[in-house]
Amino acid sequence: MAGGIGSRFWPISRNSRPKQFLDILGTGKTLLRSTFERFLPLVPAENFLVVTNAAYCDLVLREIPELSRSQVLCEPIGRNTAPCIAYAAFRLRAIDPDAGMIVTPSDHYIADENIFREVIGECADFIDGRNSLMTIGIEPTCPNTGYGYIQADNSCRVTDSIYKVKTFTEKPGIEMATAFIESGEFYWNSGIFIWKPDTIISEIKKSLPDMYELFDSILPWYNTSQEEEYIRKIYPECKGISIDVGVMEKAEDTFVRCSKFGWSDIGTWGSLYDHSDKDGEGNVVPAHSALFDTRNCIVKAPADKMVVVENLEDFIIVDSPDVLVVCPRDNEQNIKKYIEEVKFRKGDRFI
Amino acid sequence: MAGGIGSRFWPISRNSRPKQFLDILGTGKTLLRSTFERFLPLVPAENFLVVTNAAYCDLVLREIPELSRSQVLCEPIGRNTAPCIAYAAFRLRAIDPDAGMIVTPSDHYIADENIFREVIGECADFIDGRNSLMTIGIEPTCPNTGYGYIQADNSCRVTDSIYKVKTFTEKPGIEMATAFIESGEFYWNSGIFIWKPDTIISEIKKSLPDMYELFDSILPWYNTSQEEEYIRKIYPECKGISIDVGVMEKAEDTFVRCSKFGWSDIGTWGSLYDHSDKDGEGNVVPAHSALFDTRNCIVKAPADKMVVVENLEDFIIVDSPDVLVVCPRDNEQNIKKYIEEVKFRKGDRFI
Numbered sequence: 001m002a003g004g005i006g007s008r009f010w011p012i013s014r015n016s017r018p019k020q021f022l023d024i025l026g027t028g029k030t031l032l033r034s035t036f037e038r039f040l041p042l043v044p045a046e047n048f049l050v051v052t053n054a055a056y057c058d059l060v061l062r063e064i065p066e067l068s069r070s071q072v073l074c075e076p077i078g079r080n081t082a083p084c085i086a087y088a089a090f091r092l093r094a095i096d097p098d099a100g101m102i103v104t105p106s107d108h109y110i111a112d113e114n115i116f117r118e119v120i121g122e123c124a125d126f127i128d129g130r131n132s133l134m135t136i137g138i139e140p141t142c143p144n145t146g147y148g149y150i151q152a153d154n155s156c157r158v159t160d161s162i163y164k165v166k167t168f169t170e171k172p173g174i175e176m177a178t179a180f181i182e183s184g185e186f187y188w189n190s191g192i193f194i195w196k197p198d199t200i201i202s203e204i205k206k207s208l209p210d211m212y213e214l215f216d217s218i219l220p221w222y223n224t225s226q227e228e229e230y231i232r233k234i235y236p237e238c239k240g241i242s243i244d245v246g247v248m249e250k251a252e253d254t255f256v257r258c259s260k261f262g263w264s265d266i267g268t269w270g271s272l273y274d275h276s277d278k279d280g281e282g283n284v285v286p287a288h289s290a291l292f293d294t295r296n297c298i299v300k301a302p303a304d305k306m307v308v309v310e311n312l313e314d315f316i317i318v319d320s321p322d323v324l325v326v327c328p329r330d331n332e333q334n335i336k337k338y339i340e341e342v343k344f345r346k347g348d349r350f351i
Numbered sequence: 352m353a354g355g356i357g358s359r360f361w362p363i364s365r366n367s368r369p370k371q372f373l374d375i376l377g378t379g380k381t382l383l384r385s386t387f388e389r390f391l392p393l394v395p396a397e398n399f400l401v402v403t404n405a406a407y408c409d410l411v412l413r414e415i416p417e418l419s420r421s422q423v424l425c426e427p428i429g430r431n432t433a434p435c436i437a438y439a440a441f442r443l444r445a446i447d448p449d450a451g452m453i454v455t456p457s458d459h460y461i462a463d464e465n466i467f468r469e470v471i472g473e474c475a476d477f478i479d480g481r482n483s484l485m486t487i488g489i490e491p492t493c494p495n496t497g498y499g500y501i502q503a504d505n506s507c508r509v510t511d512s513i514y515k516v517k518t519f520t521e522k523p524g525i526e527m528a529t530a531f532i533e534s535g536e537f538y539w540n541s542g543i544f545i546w547k548p549d550t551i552i553s554e555i556k557k558s559l560p561d562m563y564e565l566f567d568s569i570l571p572w573y574n575t576s577q578e579e580e581y582i583r584k585i586y587p588e589c590k591g592i593s594i595d596v597g598v599m600e601k602a603e604d605t606f607v608r609c610s611k612f613g614w615s616d617i618g619t620w621g622s623l624y625d626h627s628d629k630d631g632e633g634n635v636v637p638a639h640s641a642l643f644d645t646r647n648c649i650v651k652a653p654a655d656k657m658v659v660v661e662n663l664e665d666f667i668i669v670d671s672p673d674v675l676v677v678c679p680r681d682n683e684q685n686i687k688k689y690i691e692e693v694k695f696r697k698g699d700r701f702i
Binding site: 288304311317319322324 | 362639641643652655656657658659660661662663668670673674675676677678679682685688689692693696697700701
């Protein structure tokens with residue numbers, strides 16, 4: 001899944017170049033490319049499908065030249081994750097009805113990729129003989145209110161770390177998140193799923209029958225040269241809804257693999273700060289910088305730019321060629337406020 | 352005089368484009384061009400001489416296309432104001448021994464240009480029949496420690512506002528500056544002088560005989576095609592010294608025209624802040640900006656850049672294509688510290 005616009009990383013992420021196409025972590029690779037390479041030891045390149053907005057098709061192919069054009073599934077319009085996953089599932093079933101399907105966002109951070117691949121492999125084995133939905137839950141390290149949570153059913157433990165799912169919960173308030181953590185039953189919802197295409201299609205049929213009908217109505221055309229033309233027709237009619245709310249919360253035969261491999265959805269500048277290497281004063285600094293009396297700041301700038309800062313604490317400084325943002329690090333919502341204000345004043349020019 | 356490098360406006364001013372070649376005040380014109388136009392009602396274009404570093408000759412001609420190449424006097428190396436003024440005086444005397452000479456920096460701010468021109472005209476009349484040195488003193492509005500001071504001799508008043516000079520004083524400490532202001536005898540030294548070339552040459556001969564000898568040794572070549580070649584030979588041998596320290600402090604027949612037309616040498620980001628229009632929160636903002644909870648800041652950025660700031664007070668934000676500076680507004684010395692640090696780390700790349 002590579003269709004998001006990642007507006008919380010504005011002004012680095014733009015409508016024309018969202019977060020997954022950026023080297024947000026400074027690894028030398030975009031998040032999309034890192035995601036591809038993370039799975040490559042498990043999945044041959046020809047077995048990847050990337051669902052993205054039609055506008056980003058070329059960006060995807062530039063980042064992953066190993067893919068053929070037919071492996072990029074173009075959404076004519078963003079409709080959240082449920083239609084995106086439905087589309088991929090219908091396509092995959094048309095290619096191979098017995099295939100396993102791993103669904104993953106393309107803009108996450110994974111610290112230990114070996115453990116990650118072990119976990120994914122185990123999940124793939126788990127769903128091999130079953131018509132179950134499988135999701136990756138992350139052992140929480142704090143009561144993060146930016147994530148959805150999965151409650152494991154402790155009375156229904158299948159293996160050491162695979163449980164039946166009791167509930168899915170959208171982003172909770174801080175009190176609820178704290179209670180979740182204390183209970184020991186809750187895991188962060190990573191948005192990574194493992195299942196067979198037929199399994200998820202059946203669940204979509206149950207929970208989102210209208211959406212199912214739309215995708216089912218063009219059944220003869222999946223994996224043909226006319227697929228995209230038909231997708232362009234039905235896709236805008238789909239309801240925009242996440243797979244969690246649309247399907248997972250209602251599904252019954254759902255399991256969670258409780259995992260710990262160092263994970264973040266890198267959803268905000270604050271979480272990028274948390275997951276970045278820091279200097280002795282707690283600053284995340286770019287290639288060229290000179291900081292004086294400055295602590296716990298994150299500075300992002302083009303690689304060839306020099307940034308000089310004095311007397312700031314807990315600030316974000318983000319410089320892009322046409323937008324500069326200097327703001328406190330503690331308010332995760334401020335970036336959206338800035339985008340709205342700039343949009344109101346100047347239209348889409350800087351968005 | 353347009354030879355300075357204006358390092359205190361780094362990173363906007365650079366070795367390759369010093370302050371006088373920038374539109375620091377956001378008027379749509381560079382300081383050099385504004386200076387030229389300020390004098391144009393008094394002095395025909397063909398009577399200007401611009402002394403600058405040889406490296407900036409093209410910049411001068413681009414800014415003031417009204418000048419011919421021979422009106423740009425090229426210093427092979429910066430040697431402070433005494434040699435610069437000596438050079439111009441020798442050239443001017445060679446053109447017209449009876450000319451009046453107005454010496455002015457090219458990077459100052461003048462609020463009321465009409466009063467300014469009246470004052471200059473009055474001074475020009477004053478020196479017409481005399482071999483006196485004339486300087487413009489500015490009625491001080493605060494005990495600024497960044498300026499030199501001129502003490503007027505109240506017992507020797509020539510007109511309403513022209514006094515004999517008692518002393519010239521280099522930048523004083525704050526106690527002394529405060530005492531200066533309280534005395535009512537002291538004026539800011541604007542660095543603007545009016546005299547005849549022969550008068551200043553005689554004073555240079557008295558106070559800086561070595562320098563005089565150097566310039567006098569190439570007397571046949573002023574205002575000829577070989578002048579520059581000879582200047583290149585003698586100039587590096589000149590001592591680097593200001594006209595104030597080298598000549599004015601020692602000269603006897605010196606007068607000050609006490610004036611009030613709104614003046615600043617715009618020597619620092621802080622003084623630029625003082626002389627710029629502010630929004631309701633005391634911020635000096637660029638064309639495109641969105642400020643939240645931000646007060647008394649000065650933000651400089653390229654005209655096509657959007658700057659978003661939250662929760663800053665009394666800060667300077669200066670963005671140039673390859674350097675960004677974010678620092679407190681109160682410390683006038685910090686820019687020099689940054690330049691040294693960046694030079695130490697990266698050499699001249701960002702200087």
